[in-house]
Amino acid sequence: MRLNHVTLPSVDPERSLPFYEGLGLTAIVLDRDHDGRLRYARLIFPDGDSTLSLERESRGRPAEVGGAGGAGEAGGGPLPGPVLYFECDDLDARIAALTAVGYAFVEGPETKPWLWREARLRDPDGHELCLFRAGFYRRDPPWRIASVPPASPGPGAGMAEPLDASLEALLEVNNRGYVDAAIPSARDLQITAYLEGIERGGAAVAERAARLLGPPYTGTLVAYAERMASLAVRTQGDRPARLGALALALAWGRAPDVRVLIPVLGLLHDGIRRAGGEPARTFREVADLCPGEAAPVLSDFLTRPDLDEIAEEMGFAARRDRDGFRYRRTWGAGDI
Numbered sequence: 001m002r003l004n005h006v007t008l009p010s011v012d013p014e015r016s017l018p019f020y021e022g023l024g025l026t027a028i029v030l031d032r033d034h035d036g037r038l039r040y041a042r043l044i045f046p047d048g049d050s051t052l053s054l055e056r057e058s059r060g061r062p063a064e065v066g067g068a069g070g071a072g073e074a075g076g077g078p079l080p081g082p083v084l085y086f087e088c089d090d091l092d093a094r095i096a097a098l099t100a101v102g103y104a105f106v107e108g109p110e111t112k113p114w115l116w117r118e119a120r121l122r123d124p125d126g127h128e129l130c131l132f133r134a135g136f137y138r139r140d141p142p143w144r145i146a147s148v149p150p151a152s153p154g155p156g157a158g159m160a161e162p163l164d165a166s167l168e169a170l171l172e173v174n175n176r177g178y179v180d181a182a183i184p185s186a187r188d189l190q191i192t193a194y195l196e197g198i199e200r201g202g203a204a205v206a207e208r209a210a211r212l213l214g215p216p217y218t219g220t221l222v223a224y225a226e227r228m229a230s231l232a233v234r235t236q237g238d239r240p241a242r243l244g245a246l247a248l249a250l251a252w253g254r255a256p257d258v259r260v261l262i263p264v265l266g267l268l269h270d271g272i273r274r275a276g277g278e279p280a281r282t283f284r285e286v287a288d289l290c291p292g293e294a295a296p297v298l299s300d301f302l303t304r305p306d307l308d309e310i311a312e313e314m315g316f317a318a319r320r321d322r323d324g325f326r327y328r329r330t331w332g333a334g335d336i
Contacts, residue, residue, distance in 0.1 A: 004049070005050065005051045005052070005053065006050075006052050006053070006082075006084065007052075007053045007054075008055070008084075008123075008127055009057035010054040010055060010056055010125050011057070011125055012056070012124070012125075013038045013039070014037070015124050016123055016124045016125055017038065017041050017054065019124055020052065020054070020123070022098070022101065022103070024046045025044065025045055025046070026043060026044050026046070027043050028043065029041065029042035037056075039056050040055050040056070041054045081126070081127060081128065083130055084127065084128070084130070085130045086129060086130070087133065087134060088131050088132070088133055091117055091131060092109055095108075095119050095131065103121060105119050105120065109131075113186030113189070113190070114186075115189070115193055116132045116134040117133045118130050119132075175219070175220055178220070179223050182323060183227050183231050183323065187224075188227060188228075188231075191221075191247070192240075192243055195246050195250075196243070199243075199246065202289070203290075206246075206250065206289050206290055206291060210250045210251075210252075210254070210290070213251055215255065218251050218254075218255045218256060218260070218261075221247040221250065221251040222247075222251070222260055222261060224244060225245070225248050225268060226264055226267060226327065227244075228241055228243055228247075229241055229271030229327055230325060230326045232272060233274045233275050233325045233327075234324045234326075235275070236275050236276060238276070238277030240271075241271045241282065242272075242285070244264070245268050245282065245298070246289070248264060248265060248294075249287070249291070249298065250290070250291075250294070252291075252293055252297060253291060253293045262314070263314035263316070264314075265297075266301075266307075266311055266313065266314035267310075267311050267314060267316050267327055269301070269310050269311075270310050270316075279302070279307075280302050284298070311327065315329060315330050315331045316328065316330065317329075
């Protein structure tokens with residue numbers, strides 16, 4: 001089963017037709033009454049095989065439909081109308097072009113916590129449209145139900161997907177308050193999705209990501225790694241800490257000062273141990289995936305003699321917040 005077609009009620013399809021043609025759709029059916037008034041229009045999208053139609057209706061019909069089924073009455077009126085989602089690979093360029101010819105966007109473009117980049121506007125009948133770019137995350141977000149197989153091979157199949165579009169999204173989000181935000185946060189999920197895409201892509205994708213992740217990203221990746229150590233202990237699973245180690249490994253080659261990364265390696269080691277995992281195995285697996293300059297560091301770290309007390313040695317204490325276990329620094333302000 002797949003969605004093929006949507007029909008929208010329209011007070012005046014003749015007025016709404018140019019709006020959708022301006023977005024790039026093409027009319028393939030125009031049905032007029034005997035007086036020449038447009039009654040129905042069907043349009044095709046420039047990509048794919050989906051179609052959209054406009055059908056002339058009176059203003060009263062949506063409210064009547066809402067009240068007839070009980071749901072409208074129980075809620076005190078008709079439900080809000082539908083939102084049409086149009087996916088655009090060239091979202092920002094398209095929005096700029098549409099704005100230049102008079103289209104008025106009421107929201108965006110902005111990257112949402114669910115990892116889609118969106119902008120919204122309304123057609124002449126008041127129907128809400130969302131132009132968006134989701135890429136891989138449209139069908140396979142990081143919180144997809146585990147029992148449902150992914151719909152696509154993952155970002156590794158197209159190297160530009162996680163490294164260009166998602167990297168752009170990482171830069172767009174303000175990090176203010178990130179260190180002390182609740183765990184996990186929308187920012188955590190966004191970075192997790194980016195790292196999981198790199199992980200699926202393998203060593204070649206990781207090497208390219210390491211070249212792109214320059215100094216502006218170091219603070220974000222360090223903060224993420226610290227938070228993932230706490231999440232590993234809280235959930236009793238070492239998966240978050242593994243992604244935290246990957247984040248540090250990717251930042252290693254271009255970090256302004258690698259000394260800020262070393263304490264967090266100790267924290268991740270402690271987090272994996274507290275979560276019941278095997279730090280040595282996790283570090284070696286990440287080392288196998290990572291660029292050359294980071295791999296020896298991960299391996300050498302495992303030879304330290306103080307690993308049993310490594311978190312405390314590195315300046316972190318086990319604490320709790322309102323949501324559960326959380327590491328806290330015993331030095332500095334904790335800001336990134």
